[in-house]
Amino acid sequence: NGTVHFDDVRFAYDPSRPILKGLSFEVPAGKTVAIVGPSGAGKSTISRLLFRLYDVSGGHIRIDGQDIRDVTQNSLRAAIGMVPQDTVLFNDTIRYNIRYGRWDATDEEVEEAARTAQIDTFIKASPKGYETEVGERGLKLSGGEKQRVAIARTVLKSPPILVLDEATSALDSHTEHEIQGALERVSQNRTSLVIAHRLSTIVGADEIIVLDQGRISERGTHAQLLEHG
Numbered sequence: 001n002g003t004v005h006f007d008d009v010r011f012a013y014d015p016s017r018p019i020l021k022g023l024s025f026e027v028p029a030g031k032t033v034a035i036v037g038p039s040g041a042g043k044s045t046i047s048r049l050l051f052r053l054y055d056v057s058g059g060h061i062r063i064d065g066q067d068i069r070d071v072t073q074n075s076l077r078a079a080i081g082m083v084p085q086d087t088v089l090f091n092d093t094i095r096y097n098i099r100y101g102r103w104d105a106t107d108e109e110v111e112e113a114a115r116t117a118q119i120d121t122f123i124k125a126s127p128k129g130y131e132t133e134v135g136e137r138g139l140k141l142s143g144g145e146k147q148r149v150a151i152a153r154t155v156l157k158s159p160p161i162l163v164l165d166e167a168t169s170a171l172d173s174h175t176e177h178e179i180q181g182a183l184e185r186v187s188q189n190r191t192s193l194v195i196a197h198r199l200s201t202i203v204g205a206d207e208i209i210v211l212d213q214g215r216i217s218e219r220g221t222h223a224q225l226l227e228h229g
């Protein structure tokens with residue numbers, strides 16, 4: 001379970017300016033679908049609609065066949081792990097930030113989540129390890145590192161569906177490589193929708209959907225899209 005289905009979804013923040021103009025796609029259970037496209041195309045809007053920060057203006061979004069309008073906010077929050085673009089962390093330890101919302105998790109589970117999100121290496125490199133503080137008084141984390149802490153938190157919660165809005169900020173190639181590795185591990189066997197800002201991190205997606213002005217302009221695997229130019 002965990003199938004996500006967008007069925008002719010329409011949406012406008014402002015009625016005079018449609019953002020999504022009849023969007024249909026499916027993320028089959030356990031698969032990874034990536035949404036790419038130019039800035040302003042409506043990519044992040046898709047993740048906001050799935051999390052029901054806004055309601056669709058037309059069409060349906062279904063999870064396992066059920067319209068999300070008929071699902072309680074609590075069940076929706078439990079079903080979807082959302083890693084937003086700009087992750088805000090608590091000014092506390094990395095361990096606290098990973099464990100947040102899963103206070104029953106064992107240290108082993110927290111460490112496993114950190115490994116999956118590939119933040120264990122930089123954590124180990126810091127003198128106090130997991131106890132290193134995230135905020136001003138402690139270690140300064142880059143955007144990509146913060147996002148991986150948030151990924152680890154989501155992994156620990158283990159929701160059936162993962163929505164990841166990639167950081168838009170420019171990443172150095174090393175960080176990009178680490179994000180790609182984290183993404184591949186995290187999305188394995190989990191229904192994943194990745195709002196992608198760079199093609200290089202989503203080479204392994206089962207399907208890539210190219211969004212342009214609120215419509216799908218192309219879709220296929222990474223290799224298929226490269227073939228078509």
Ligand code: ADP
Binds near residue numbers: 042044045046
């Ligand atoms: P993308 O993620 O592809 O860059 P977004 O989904 O963030 O695009 O935005 C799509 C369009 O909707 C943009 O033109 C943006 O200016 C507009 N937009 C985004 N958020 C809002 C909002 N809260 N209110 C009004 N317009 C918005």
Ligand code: ADP
Binds near residue numbers: 040044085
């Ligand atoms: P993104 O996820 O792409 O950063 P934002 O929510 O920051 O999306 O919005 C993207 C664009 O939409 C920005 O240019 C912003 O100015 C515009 N926008 C965001 N919120 C609103 C809003 N409430 N009304 C009008 N425009 C908005």
